Amino acid sequence: MESSSSLLPNRVAVLGPGLLGGSILLAARARLPGVALAVWSHDPAERAEVQRRALADGVHAELSAAVRDADLVILCTPVGVMAKLAGELAPHLAAGAVVTDVGSVKTPVVRALTPLFLDAATGHSRFVGGHPMAGRELAGLGAARDDLFAHAVCLLTPEADTAPVAVARVGAFWQALGVARVETLAAAEHDETVALVSHLPHLLAAALLETVAGARTDALARSGPGLRDVTRPAAGASELWTEILSLNRTAVTSALRAFSAQLARLRPCLEPGGEPALADFLRDAAARRRELPAPTK
Amino acid sequence: MESSSSLLPNRVAVLGPGLLGGSILLAARARLPGVALAVWSHDPAERAEVQRRALADGVHAELSAAVRDADLVILCTPVGVMAKLAGELAPHLAAGAVVTDVGSVKTPVVRALTPLFLDAATGHSRFVGGHPMAGRELAGLGAARDDLFAHAVCLLTPEADTAPVAVARVGAFWQALGVARVETLAAAEHDETVALVSHLPHLLAAALLETVAGARTDALARSGPGLRDVTRPAAGASELWTEILSLNRTAVTSALRAFSAQLARLRPCLEPGGEPALADFLRDAAARRRELPAPTK
Numbered sequence: 378m379e380s381s382s383s384l385l386p387n388r389v390a391v392l393g394p395g396l397l398g399g400s401i402l403l404a405a406r407a408r409l410p411g412v413a414l415a416v417w418s419h420d421p422a423e424r425a426e427v428q429r430r431a432l433a434d435g436v437h438a439e440l441s442a443a444v445r446d447a448d449l450v451i452l453c454t455p456v457g458v459m460a461k462l463a464g465e466l467a468p469h470l471a472a473g474a475v476v477t478d479v480g481s482v483k484t485p486v487v488r489a490l491t492p493l494f495l496d497a498a499t500g501h502s503r504f505v506g507g508h509p510m511a512g513r514e515l516a517g518l519g520a521a522r523d524d525l526f527a528h529a530v531c532l533l534t535p536e537a538d539t540a541p542v543a544v545a546r547v548g549a550f551w552q553a554l555g556v557a558r559v560e561t562l563a564a565a566e567h568d569e570t571v572a573l574v575s576h577l578p579h580l581l582a583a584a585l586l587e588t589v590a591g592a593r594t595d596a597l598a599r600s601g602p603g604l605r606d607v608t609r610p611a612a613g614a615s616e617l618w619t620e621i622l623s624l625n626r627t628a629v630t631s632a633l634r635a636f637s638a639q640l641a642r643l644r645p646c647l648e649p650g651g652e653p654a655l656a657d658f659l660r661d662a663a664a665r666r667r668e669l670p671a672p673t674k
Numbered sequence: 675m676e677s678s679s680s681l682l683p684n685r686v687a688v689l690g691p692g693l694l695g696g697s698i699l700l701a702a703r704a705r706l707p708g709v710a711l712a713v714w715s716h717d718p719a720e721r722a723e724v725q726r727r728a729l730a731d732g733v734h735a736e737l738s739a740a741v742r743d744a745d746l747v748i749l750c751t752p753v754g755v756m757a758k759l760a761g762e763l764a765p766h767l768a769a770g771a772v773v774t775d776v777g778s779v780k781t782p783v784v785r786a787l788t789p790l791f792l793d794a795a796t797g798h799s800r801f802v803g804g805h806p807m808a809g810r811e812l813a814g815l816g817a818a819r820d821d822l823f824a825h826a827v828c829l830l831t832p833e834a835d836t837a838p839v840a841v842a843r844v845g846a847f848w849q850a851l852g853v854a855r856v857e858t859l860a861a862a863e864h865d866e867t868v869a870l871v872s873h874l875p876h877l878l879a880a881a882l883l884e885t886v887a888g889a890r891t892d893a894l895a896r897s898g899p900g901l902r903d904v905t906r907p908a909a910g911a912s913e914l915w916t917e918i919l920s921l922n923r924t925a926v927t928s929a930l931r932a933f934s935a936q937l938a939r940l941r942p943c944l945e946p947g948g949e950p951a952l953a954d955f956l957r958d959a960a961a962r963r964r965e966l967p968a969p970t971k
């Protein structure tokens with residue numbers, strides 16, 4: 378059994394320094410000062426910002442240059458381009474290097490990327506699907522924070538043929554970045570989980586805003602902090618979210634169906650005489666909310 | 675036309691120093707230092723806390739003693755007890771004193787209280803329904819903040835027979851406490867508005883938590899900040915909310931129906947080929963969210 382510090386990387390490549398990639402850079406700088414950081418971005422302005430803020434030791438427009446020396450490569454791009462990028466970087470990867478990602482949907486990513494990093498000798502893949510359960514409604518490097526992952530649970534979704542040492546190394550890296558907990562689960566289970574706790578809330582937030590605007594446009598400007606909190610996810614980038622929701626459509630549709638069943642349970646509670654049932658429903662929900670992980674701050 | 679400063683009260687009585695009543699006391703202390711503050715509470719522990727923290731000049735267990743010298747009386751109790759309290763305090767009110775409240779539902783409050791404060795000479799009532807669109811998921815005096823109303827819109831719901839000067843005085847008071855804006859609208863319009871921007875979100879938050887717990891209990895502990903934000907209203911006191919939602923059942927039921935219609939619009943967007951429609955839906959919602967008032971901080 379390797380010790381946790383020997384599991385830590387020496388040279389990390391972050392591909393796509395947006396909100397998550399940028400936060401990884403910031404957290405790694407703060408908590409893993411000895412680790413060399415390389416960045417790849419297709420966007421000259423993003424590369425310039427990484428350089429200007431000295432967020433990495435090397436900033437590259439060439440994928441091969443960014444990953445060549447890395448022992449841990451982290452894909453932080455939109456999920457839709459990961460398979461293409463992975464195919465391009467695979468030939469340039471150092472022996473023993475581990476690859477992971479931070480995408481919000483795991484089944485399609487894991488299915489496409491696991492075979493790309495198969496080690497012929499061992500039959501094991503060096504790719505580990507990952508997803509830190511953290512984020513903000515703001516996107517881009519400018520919104521990155523060194524404490525974005527504090528209190529977050531990081532979910533890893535290894536397959537049967539994923540190298541155990543790769544899982545251990547990705548887990549150790551996230552622990553070192555300060556997450557509250559690393560858990561492994563099957564990609565399908567991950568996708569069901571995020572359909573419920575992230576994708577469904579996103580749809581509800583959007584549907585709520587459309588409901589208010591459709592019923593009384595003036596109500597939006599008169600709303601209080603409640604509507605603001607509840608609709609925060611809907612401020613996210615619509616292109617990214619269209620991709621995420623579509624890639625996870627089966628689990629999302631089933632979560633939406635389960636939600637409609639709960640609304641159907643609620644309706645009679647609002648009729649005269651339904652107060653005790655309504656109070657039970659609300660009390661139950663309040664108790665459930667106390668089971669949620671603590672906020673970042 | 676009286677100037678705004680002559681509209682301001684000299685002696686305010688706050689009945690029920692919980693989250694809202696306590697925040698009024700704190701904001702008044704900070705922004706209206708010359709104004710005398712009296713408090714009534716039925717709860718000895720609450721009275722002791724007001725005394726200990728010196729939040730008011732007088733703390734009373736007797737309603738008559740609290741309101742006798744006041745020129746502005748603010749009911750900050752649960753909506754269900756307001757009519758009873760108002761009936762008890764009316765005989766003790768000074769001539770010309772104005773009465774208002776902060777309840778989340780206005781039609782039943784305004785209907786019950788307006789006639790209790792009718793001035794026989796003028797035919798005008800000195801009661802003005804009010805509702806600052808501010809709050810927290812925490813209840814009680816301990817959660818009160820002097821900046822709770824900063825950036826909030828305060829809604830007033832005068833009736834045809836409400837004294838215009840009473841409306842002006844209540845509005846001037848809220849302006850002085852630092853709200854972003856005071857608006858008047860009909861009680862029924864207010865109740866439709868809060869059904870959409872506050873009561874519906876509360877139900878959705880509760881239904882979302884029940885959905886997640888029902889589908890995968892383990893998902894709650896794995897959730898990120900999104901679920902926490904979206905479900906914040908569901909942490910509210912279930913008894914208070916049962917009362918509020920039941921008192922506003924007509925508007926809430928109709929808001930719920932409108933929401934279900936939006937979900938029905940969303941469902942085909944999740945099917946293969948629905949991406950452009952989904953992107954439109956999400957883009958629209960993101961634009962709506964930008965119309966919301968700025969956060970308190």
